[in-house]
Amino acid sequence: MSVRTPLPRWVDVALLPALNVILAFLIGGLIVLAVGQNPLQAVGIMIGGAFGYGLGFGYTLYYTTDFIFAGLAVSLAYHAGMFNIGPEGQAYVGGLGVILVALALNGLHWSLMFPLMIVAGALFGAFWAFIPGVLQAKRGSHIVITTILFNFIAVSLMSYIITRILKPEGVQSDESAPIDAISRIPRLGEFIGLFGRSPVNLTFILAILALGFVYWLVWHSKFGYAMRALGHNPTATRYAGISSSRMIMITMALAGALAAMVAVNNVGSVQGRLILNFVNGAGFVGVAVAFMGKAHPIGVALSALLFGALYQGGQELAFSMPGITKEMIVTIQALVILFTGAMGDMLRIPLERLFARGATESGT
Amino acid sequence: MNYFNDLILILDSTVRLAVPLILACLAGLYSERAGIVDIGLEGKLLGSAFGAAAVAAVTGSPWLGLFAGIGVALAMSGIHGLASINLKGNQTISGVALNFLAAGLTTFLGQSWFHRGGMTPQLNNDQRFNPIVLPFAPELAGVPILGPIYSELISGHNILAYAAFVAVPITAFVLFQTRFGLRLRAVGENPKALDTAGISVTLLRYQALIITAVLVGIGGTYLSIAQSAGFNNNMSAGRGYIALAALIFAKWKPWPALLVCLLFGFLDALQFRLQGIRFPVIGEVPVQAIQVLPYVLTIILLAGFIGRAVAPKASGIPYTKER
Structure with missing residues (x-):
């Protein structure tokens, strides 16, 4: 009886994650219900707020x-077998790169500034992830602990750095000097009227490109093959002549560079x-997004x-339902x-039984 | 004499600040020794701090608060156990989820129940754990050197703080002198050997998680209804992670854990003390430089530059019985 029939691919890739997400939302709904609020009304308001009008969208x-x-x-990082809990810090340090280059060349037209900010942010973010990468690769320090x-x-x-060095004199709040309007990455609202004064900007296009880039890198490049090999079987990777320490360091640096683009979106x-x-x-939301999206660019985009x-x-x-605070989102x-993530396989065995029974019935 | 009094004051706040670290660190020790990584200590501290403060505020009894604090930690350990022992899920991910769960739920429920922006009502002294004055403390305060040490440093803490210090020798005894301790250490190093000997790996790991929950529950309770008079948003403020760092630093041993937690508590106390003070050569020491020390020290240790921190072998790996 211990022979387990593998699930059909579509169930594994789409149905199981979807059921898990639905379960998460059902429990969230029960919590909302438990404090005496109407979860359906809440969902309605949220959908309206998120998609109902241009500014919100x-x-x-x-x-x-x-x-x-x-x-x-x-x-x-997950594809290379590492759990990077560090995007929060990597994005934060990436912000330093973005602001340094922006303030040094303040007044430059944004079309030139945009790529410079990307490069500077990426370098700083990559550096912040590279160190845990080196510590993992060369000294065996566990990446989860070091990234935390x-x-x-x-x-x-x-x-x-912000309060003692970057903060200009006479400014009350803890922040750096501002970047000139001409050097800032323009909002999409300047090209598409629908978005109005909302903060979505050209970095969104960069995010779409990054999704494509990661897809190509992981599944269609030699490097990505080595990376996935490392994630699946480090020993076999070593026998195949791939340097795992080099892979770990480069992958972490790339991950840090990606995280730093959060800073371009915000600071730049x-x-x-x-x-x-x-x-x-x-950065922490990234952890949820990655698990929910099964570390695939399409899944990441949707989640x-x-x-x-x-x-x-x-x-x-x-605003609309004061009984529900935004911390419900963190929940x-x-x-x-x-x-x-952690209980991802809870429904796997019942589903396997269900599909195995379906297969034998249609077979007879 | 003045410097001596200053020192006593700093050491006194060192003890106060170290108590939650000691409890959380020992809590982590039990589960990691049994082979379960507990990134969720931070969330358990926060969750039990909230549970304790909420129940103490409603019932007026700090003891019921303590039970609630431990209860919350037990429930969270239950989720962690279900995910990582029964479902053989990833323990790190489960721990991370618990941290977010505590951060989100405490504020959400706090706001829904008490309408104070996520805080629980201010507690009066009857609803909290208060300082205990040890016998003769006031009388002996005048005795030079030993007087202040006894009456300031040793006396005047609450019962949970004393419990933390008592937990250290007990843990050392349980871990290294009892059959349960031997099995606990074995299940973290080589679960298969225990399974072969007919001992249930699942049961042992759950027992470890229960002890973890009790200790970290006391730690959370200390934060909200002993050290403070109510729950504040995110009041654990990374202490769970510091405790985890301390655990690694102490190489998963109880007595070193006490010392490292006291050291980290001392750094914390020093940071308040040094604010705005200028030194002759180096000038003012930035607060951040002291705040960051526990993390940097742990990184250096992890990198193997001062000794080597080797985790229990089976830690982080779910145990699967052979079919």
């Missing part, structure tokens, strides 16, 4: 941009300055959109990580 896509980058940063610690080190380091465009704690949890809608809809919800995020 623009905000949704702005958050989606952040979550795509953070999700890709986790996914990429590096998030904390980033908080202290950046708070020192919307805020136009480096603000204390600007990442504000977006980033879902979380983008949750974040924007959640803001709306806080949903937790449930999604729990059910799609």
Whole structure:
């Protein structure tokens, strides 16, 4: 009886993750119900807030941009067999690169500034992920612990740099000097009227390109093959003559560079300055996005959109239903990580039984 | 004499700040020794702090608060166990999920129940664990050197703080002198050997998780209804992660864990003390430089530059019985 029939591919790829997400939302709904609020009404308000009008939709896509980058940063490392919990810190340090290049060349037209900010941010973010990569590759320090610690080190380091070095005199709030309007990455609203004054900007296009790039890199390049080989079987990889330590370091650096694009979206465009704690949890959402999206760019895009809608809809919800705070979104995020990540196989065995029975019945 | 009094004051706050670290660190010790990585300590601290404060506020009893705090930690350990022992899921992911769950739910439920922006109502002294004055403490305060040490440093903490310090020798005894301790260490190193000997790996790991929950539950309770008078948003503030770092630093041993937690507590106390003070050569020490020290020290240790931290062998790996 212990012979297990593997699930059909579509069930494994689409149905199982979808059921897990539905389960996470059902439990979220029960929690909302438990405090005496109407979950269906909440969902209605959130959908309306996230997609119902141009400005709201623009905000949704702005958050989606952040979550795509953070999700890709986790996914990429995951393919190489590493759990990168560090996008939060990598994005934060990436912000330093973005603001340094922007303030040094302040006044440059955005079309030139945009690529420079991408490169500078990517270098800083890559550096912040590269160190845990080196420590894992050369010294065997566990990447999960080191990336968590590096998030904390980033908080202290950046708070020192922002409050003591970058903060101009006479400014009350903890932030750097502003980037000139001409140097900022333009909002999509300037080209497409629908989005109005919403913060979604050209970085969103960059996020779409990044999805394509990661797809190509992981599944259609030699490097990606080596990366997946490392993730599946490190021993076989070594016998195949692939240097695992080199792979680990490069993959982590790439992941850090992707995470740093969160900073381009925020520092380089919307805020136009480096603000204390600007990442504000977006890096951690990346963990949920990556697990929910099964580390595949299409999955990452869809789950980033879902979380983008949750974040924007959640803001709306806080106005319309004061009984539900936006922390409910963090709870949903937790449930999604729990059910799609840690308990992802809970429904696998019942589903296998179901499909195995279906197969034998149709066979006879 | 003045410097001596300063030192006593700093050491006194060192003890206060170290208590939740010690409890969380010992909690992590039990589960990691049994082969279960517990990234979720942070969330368990936060969740039990909320549970304790909410129940203490409603019932007025700190003891019921303590039970609630431990109860919350037990429930969270249950989820962790279900995911990582029964379903053989990834323990790190499950821990991360628990941290987010605590961060989200405490604020959400706090706001729904108490309408104070996620905080619980301010507790009065009857609803909290209060400092205990040890016998003769006031009388002996005047005795030079030993007087302040006894009456300031040793006396005047609450019962949960003393419990934390008592838990260290008990843990050392249980772990290294009892049959249960031997099995616990074995299940973290080589679960198959235990399984072969007819001992249930699942049961042992759940037992470890229960002890973990009790200890971290006391730690969370200490945060909200002993050290403070109510729950604040995100009041664990990374202490669970620091405790995890301390655990690695202490190489998964109880007595070193106590020392490392005291060291990290001391750094924390120092950071408040040094704010705005200028030193002759180096000038003002930035707060951030001290805040970051525990993390940097742990990284250096993990990189193997000061000794080697080797985790229990089976830690993080779900156990699958052969079919």
